[in-house]
Amino acid sequence: MDLKRISQLGVPVGIVMIVVMLVVPLPAILLDLLIALNITAALLVLMVAMFVHRPLDFAVFPAVILVMTLFRLTLNVSATRLVLLDGYAGKVIDTFGHFVVGGSLIVGLIVFAILLVIQFVVITNGAGRVAEVGARFTLDAMPGKQMAIDADLNSGLIDEEQARQRRAEVHAEADFYGAMDGASKFVKGDAIAAIIITLVNLIGGFAVGVIQNGMPFSEAIQTYSLLSIGDGLVSQIPALLLSVSTGLIVTRTVGSEEMGSGIIRQLTANPLPLRIAGFGALVLCLIPGMPKLPFMVAGGLMLVASSRAGARQKEEEIAATQAPATPALTSADTPELLAAEIQIDPLGLELSADLIDLVDASSGGDLLERVKSLRRKIAIDLGIVAPPVRTRDNLQLPSQTYAIMLFGIEVARGEAPPGTVLAIGDYLGSLPGQATLEPVFGLEAKWIPAELRSQAELSGATVVDRASVITTHLAEVITAHAGRLLGREDVRMLTDVVKRSHPVVVEELTPAQLSLGEIQRVLQCLLDEGVSIRDLVRIYEALSLRATRTKELDPLVEAARMALGPAIAAPYLVDKTLHVLTLDPQLEQRILESLRPSEHGQTAALDPETSQALMTELIQLAQEIENRNVRPVLVCAPQLRSALHRMVNPLVPRLAVLSYTELTGADQIRSEGVVGADQRLAVNA
Numbered sequence: 001m002d003l004k005r006i007s008q009l010g011v012p013v014g015i016v017m018i019v020v021m022l023v024v025p026l027p028a029i030l031l032d033l034l035i036a037l038n039i040t041a042a043l044l045v046l047m048v049a050m051f052v053h054r055p056l057d058f059a060v061f062p063a064v065i066l067v068m069t070l071f072r073l074t075l076n077v078s079a080t081r082l083v084l085l086d087g088y089a090g091k092v093i094d095t096f097g098h099f100v101v102g103g104s105l106i107v108g109l110i111v112f113a114i115l116l117v118i119q120f121v122v123i124t125n126g127a128g129r130v131a132e133v134g135a136r137f138t139l140d141a142m143p144g145k146q147m148a149i150d151a152d153l154n155s156g157l158i159d160e161e162q163a164r165q166r167r168a169e170v171h172a173e174a175d176f177y178g179a180m181d182g183a184s185k186f187v188k189g190d191a192i193a194a195i196i197i198t199l200v201n202l203i204g205g206f207a208v209g210v211i212q213n214g215m216p217f218s219e220a221i222q223t224y225s226l227l228s229i230g231d232g233l234v235s236q237i238p239a240l241l242l243s244v245s246t247g248l249i250v251t252r253t254v255g256s257e258e259m260g261s262g263i264i265r266q267l268t269a270n271p272l273p274l275r276i277a278g279f280g281a282l283v284l285c286l287i288p289g290m291p292k293l294p295f296m297v298a299g300g301l302m303l304v305a306s307s308r309a310g311a312r313q314k315e316e317e318i319a320a321t322q323a324p325a326t327p328a329l330t331s332a333d334t335p336e337l338l339a340a341e342i343q344i345d346p347l348g349l350e351l352s353a354d355l356i357d358l359v360d361a362s363s364g365g366d367l368l369e370r371v372k373s374l375r376r377k378i379a380i381d382l383g384i385v386a387p388p389v390r391t392r393d394n395l396q397l398p399s400q401t402y403a404i405m406l407f408g409i410e411v412a413r414g415e416a417p418p419g420t421v422l423a424i425g426d427y428l429g430s431l432p433g434q435a436t437l438e439p440v441f442g443l444e445a446k447w448i449p450a451e452l453r454s455q456a457e458l459s460g461a462t463v464v465d466r467a468s469v470i471t472t473h474l475a476e477v478i479t480a481h482a483g484r485l486l487g488r489e490d491v492r493m494l495t496d497v498v499k500r501s502h503p504v505v506v507e508e509l510t511p512a513q514l515s516l517g518e519i520q521r522v523l524q525c526l527l528d529e530g531v532s533i534r535d536l537v538r539i540y541e542a543l544s545l546r547a548t549r550t551k552e553l554d555p556l557v558e559a560a561r562m563a564l565g566p567a568i569a570a571p572y573l574v575d576k577t578l579h580v581l582t583l584d585p586q587l588e589q590r591i592l593e594s595l596r597p598s599e600h601g602q603t604a605a606l607d608p609e610t611s612q613a614l615m616t617e618l619i620q621l622a623q624e625i626e627n628r629n630v631r632p633v634l635v636c637a638p639q640l641r642s643a644l645h646r647m648v649n650p651l652v653p654r655l656a657v658l659s660y661t662e663l664t665g666a667d668q669i670r671s672e673g674v675v676g677a678d679q680r681l682a683v684n685a
Contacts, residue, residue: 015067018074026078028090035079035092035234038072042238042245049245055180056172061249062179068242069186072235076197079231083201084208089227096230109229115236116195145170148369150376180249190239194232201228271310278302346387346485348405349474350394354418355402358467359391367391367467374475382482382527383534385490389474402470404477406484412477414439416466420447425461439473480653483524491520498536505540513547518556525557529645530656531568538563554601554642558659566665572633572656578666580635580658581621584676587614588637595643602643614675615651621673622655632672633658 026034045064052058082089149158149166158166205228209215268274281299285292349371351358358367371389378386397403404412415436423431424438424445433448448456456463464472478485495516499506510516522543523533533539542563546556561568569578583591594605606614618634625632631654636644638659645657663669 011067015070018067018071021074022077025081025085028082028086028088031075031078031082032090032092034075035090038068038075038238039234039241041068042241046241046245046248049248052249055249056169056176058249059172059176061245062176062182065186065242065246068238069190072190072238073193073197076193076231076235079234080197080201080204083227083231084204087209087227089231093227093230093234096233111233115233115240118240150373180246190242194235194239197235198228198232201231268305268309269313271306271313274302274306274309278306344408345390345405346407346487347389347478348408349389349391349470350397350403350405351391352397352399352401353393353395354399355416355466356393357418358416358470365467367470370467370471371474374471374478378475378478378482380534381532382479383494383532383536384482384486384527385493386478386482386485404474406477406481411481412439412473414470414473415447416469417447418466419450421450421453421456421466422446422464422469423448423456423461424464425456425459427459428456428461430459431456431461439469440476479530482527486520486524486527488516488520491516491523494533494536495519498540502537502540505537505544509540509544509547513544514551514556518551519543521553522556522560525553526560528649530571531561531564535564535567552601557601557642558638561659561662565662568662569633569658569665572631573666574630576667578663578669579625579630579632579672580663580669581618581625581632581655581673581675582635582671584674587676588640591640591644592637595640601646604640604643604647611647615648618648618655618675619652621675622652625672626654630672634675635660635663 045061045068048058049061055061079089079093083093088094146167149163149170202225205225209219278299278301281295281302284290284295285299357363358365361368368391371391375386375388378384394403400415400417402414402416403410417434420433422436422438422445423433424443426444428435428444428446428448431446431448431452433446433452435444435446437443438445453463495506495510510519519540523539526533526539539560542559543556546559550556572578590610591604591606595602596605604611622632633656634644634648635658638661641657641659648655648657
């Protein structure tokens, strides 16, 4: 039988034998062997607990506690049986009862009580409390750790395999501390059982010796009581070792070295505490009657250790100052470093000095984690992989201010006063704070003290923390400029992803019909119009069909939009109802007649008066409808859609322009107004 098979069967067979020992009497010589094995095994567990680098390296420890506790209690039962039946339970228990405590019942009881107090009151209670707190904190921290893993995965810092491994470690850590919380109760119960078993042995041995065997009172105490104390001491020594092991495991922190090396290194890291302790021990020698030699030896050892620690600290400081000097001077102006310095980050977030707490994890700041998670949300919503957001401080920004940068240029700015939250609502007059506008939708809001959050929520306001405000603002900027952020390399990467699952679609489209640059222009137009490009397979299929007839931008974009079908109108549906604005037929015909080709597609060449009247009326109408918490879309003929979007988007960026053929996803279409060239024709209340 191989070693693996033996290890698989050894533990189950051993547990079965432990249960059998509860019933079957054991000879004294076998009991001696098992007691020696119990003490040795407890010592082994203590050594393993000291030398592991982290608690999870000894993940089976809770099960080991249960098995060894059951084994020790079984030995107690067997020893009690032999003591009461034969008045003899082997040489080990006899030696502990006579030699270790000098044959004195009083001394034995005192030693046993001291060991019991050390184990039960000090070590077991402390270890149990630490295990309980550790389990609670570990479970509370699990969601944050999972979010951090997802953020690192989305930002590309780790791959899928590393993410799975880290998730498994998080779950294993939670399971371990939860098991340790329960296992510590076994150790506590074992200490209580030791008290009861020893009392039963004392009373039962006295009764058996005096009543059953007719022994004199003093002889019964001398025989049975000392054996009971010996049995108690024999069981308390491995129990104490196991309790210490439990305390060591639950109080360990994750590190790269075993506990012994860590303790010595950290105690001797700073020479000043060692020097003070050494001089303190020497001062105690001045007390009259105090023995001088022990304190002189202890103080001398401390002073020697402090001198060695000081020399080591100076060597580390010299090495730290000299090591980076040479390469820094020789490589400060290399072409690679200069090229890295002049590169422009696609996305940037700059914070004023008083907003640094938002990115300081030690003070609870989670802005960096939220920004990392934002990339995943953008990928799901728009179908693009947003570039990493470089976050830095900017001392030139006014206090309480953050700025969002796009290719090195500031495109948005906002405020996030420290110690406040943003309350959004209509009834904020009674709340103290700084009035402002919500940066994304322009709603009336107020920065109020964080302690008034509950009061603001009770008044009906929506309350948002500072990190959420900045993250939402950043998401809006990324969405508005998604087309600019989609680079040629990003298109190649997305195309490779499609090629792995649908190779025929990509092979038909590029490079035979459209280049990556032409595909990029189409995808950028879709993103600029707020259309997600997640369904690249259908987009590429539509482009390959239309590209056989034309390579002009507008027809390719319209073909892609038609392929997406109901997905175009889906973001604007409310209870499957689409709220639309339409153009007066005469105005629609005039715009159609004014279409002219240009470098960027068709544009509407209306006269300035008509164009201004149209935009003024459209802005007023859209604003009135949005005040009713309705987000309308402008609907027109397919031939006008792209040109009308180019006209409307600069002034009303939140108003989407759809064609009649793109309304298939709505169960109900409700007209909210008709826009005319000279006057408003209708507005539904």
